[in-house]
Amino acid sequence: MWFGLAAIALAGAGALLYVDRTRRDQSGRVRQIWAKAQGYTYTATDDQLAGEWHRAVMAKQDYLTATDVVRGRRRGEQFVLFDLEETATIVAVRREIGSDVDIDLRLKSTAPPKDGDLNLLGAIGSRVVFATDLEIARRVCDQRMVAFTESVPPSISMLWSEGPWTLGSLPVTSNGRDWDAAIESVARLSGILHVLPPVTDPNELEVDHDPSRPRPGAEKSRPAQDPVEQPRSRQEQPPREAAPREFAPRESGPRESGPRESAPRQDQSLRKPEAADKPAQRPASQRSGTIRPVD
Numbered sequence: 242m243w244f245g246l247a248a249i250a251l252a253g254a255g256a257l258l259y260v261d262r263t264r265r266d267q268s269g270r271v272r273q274i275w276a277k278a279q280g281y282t283y284t285a286t287d288d289q290l291a292g293e294w295h296r297a298v299m300a301k302q303d304y305l306t307a308t309d310v311v312r313g314r315r316r317g318e319q320f321v322l323f324d325l326e327e328t329a330t331i332v333a334v335r336r337e338i339g340s341d342v343d344i345d346l347r348l349k350s351t352a353p354p355k356d357g358d359l360n361l362l363g364a365i366g367s368r369v370v371f372a373t374d375l376e377i378a379r380r381v382c383d384q385r386m387v388a389f390t391e392s393v394p395p396s397i398s399m400l401w402s403e404g405p406w407t408l409g410s411l412p413v414t415s416n417g418r419d420w421d422a423a424i425e426s427v428a429r430l431s432g433i434l435h436v437l438p439p440v441t442d443p444n445e446l447e448v449d450h451d452p453s454r455p456r457p458g459a460e461k462s463r464p465a466q467d468p469v470e471q472p473r474s475r476q477e478q479p480p481r482e483a484a485p486r487e488f489a490p491r492e493s494g495p496r497e498s499g500p501r502e503s504a505p506r507q508d509q510s511l512r513k514p515e516a517a518d519k520p521a522q523r524p525a526s527q528r529s530g531t532i533r534p535v536d
Contacts, residue, residue, distance in 0.1 A: 269285065269308070269309045271416075271417070272309045272311060272420075273309075275311075275417045275420065276311040276313070279313065280313065281311050281312060281313030282311070282312045282313065283309070283310070283311055284310040284311075284312070285308065285309065285310075286306055286307065286308050286310070287306070287307045287310045287323065288306050288307075290307040290310060290321070290323060291303050291304075291305050291306065291307045291325060293406075294333070294403050294406065294408060295403070296343065296345065296354065296356060296359075296401050296403050296408075297345060297347070297354060297399045297401045297408070297410065298325065298328065298329050298331065298399060298410045299325075299331070299408070300354075300355065300356070302325060302328065305325055305326050305328070306326060307323040307324070307325060307331075308323065308324045308326065309323060309324050310322070310323040311323065315334070315424050315425070315428050316428040316429075316431075316432065318334050318335060318336065318337075318428060318431060319334070319335045320332065320333060320334045320335070320424055320427070320428065321333045322420060322423075322424065324413055327413060328413070329410040329411065329412065329413060330410065330411050330412065330413055330415050330419075330420070330423075331408060331409070331410055332408065332409045332410075332411070332420075332423045332424055332427045333406050333407070333408045333427070334406070334407045334408075334424070334427045334428050334430075334431040335405055335406055335407075335431075336405045336406070336407065336431050336434065336435065337405070338405065338435075338439045338440070339404040339405030339406075339439070339440045340402070340404070340405075340434070340437035340438055340439060340440060341373075341374075341404075341438070341440055341441060342372065342373055342374045342377050342378065342437050342438065343358075343359070343372065343373045343401065343402050343403055343404075344370065344371070344372045344373075344378055344381065344401065344402050344434065344437075345359055345370070345371040345372070345399070345400075345401040345402075346365070346368045346369070346370055346371075346390065346399070346400040346401065346430075347368060347369060347371075347398060347399045347400070347401075348367060348368055348369075348395070348398050348399075349364065349367060349368065349369055351398055351399060353369075353371070354371055358373045359371040359372065359373060360372060360373070360375055362375055362378050362379065362382070363382075365382060365386060365387055365390045366387065366390045366391050367390070367395075368390050368393075368400075370382060377437065377438065380436075381433070381434070381436060381437065385433055386433060389426075389429055389430060389433060392426075393426050394419070394422050394423070394426065396411045396412065396415060396419055396422075396423075397409045397410065397411050397422075397423055397426055397427075398410055398411065400426070400427065400430055402430075402431075402434055402437075404440070407427055407428075407430050407431035407434055408427065409423055409426060409427040409430075411423050
């Protein structure tokens with residue numbers, strides 16, 4: 242009898258594994274068809290993808306394999322959709338500039354995060370907000386964030402950010418419509434989180450922390466200004482001194498002895514005798530012997 246029960250249990254386990262394998266294969270084919278119809282790329286498995294995130298659903302899940310991975314672009318930003326084996330379906334959207342401030346939005350019915358650096362900010366609609374910097378998160382949670390939380394489908398239980406990534410999770414049993422809605426919602430949240438301060442450069446922090454070190458480019462800027470200003474000052478001085486020298490001879494006409502002004506003086510000297518001879522000539526009446534009366 243015991244051997245019979247063991248055989249029945251083994252057969253039932255084999256049947257369950259077969260059904261699960263069939264369901265997963267069918268789900269993979271459905272996602273592959275959906276990705277092809279949307280113009281996205283599909284990959285069956287990715288062993289390294291799950292290790293890129295460490296918050297919310299992805300906490301301590303880096304050893305799992307990402308299956309049915311779909312990559313594409315939505316709203317001009319890169320996104321990845323995949324199944325975390327039997328745990329959840331994850332949607333991740335990448336921003337161009339990351340931030341040191343991380344924000345977590347989850348349903349009130351969901352357990353709080355276990356990350357020690359995430360602090361409770363408050364509730365927005367049906368969701369609770371946690372953040373690593375409460376002051377910055379309070380400014381981010383404006384009217385746009387309120388309108389966004391009201392439009393998020395209830396199937397997305399968690400939404401959070403890690404560096405340049407914004408992520409969301411939904412059940413593994415979701416379908417194509419749920420995937421489209423999840424990608425759209427995560428992309429909208431990613432657009433709202435563009436106002437977060439960018440990642441600080443550690444090199445800039447070291448320079449600001451050490452006041453004895455000169456700023457980069459400070460020494461190069463000083464010698465670059467001196468050689469440029471000195472030639473200009475030397476070139477500007479001669480025209481200022483030469484300007485009065487050009488106009489001074491013109492104002493004092495008699496002192497000039499240029500060849501151009503001497504030529505008309507010689508012509509005048511030659512023309513003066515001719516002008517003097519003309520009035521000296523007598524008219525024809527006088528030549529004929531007529532005498533003018535003398536007063």
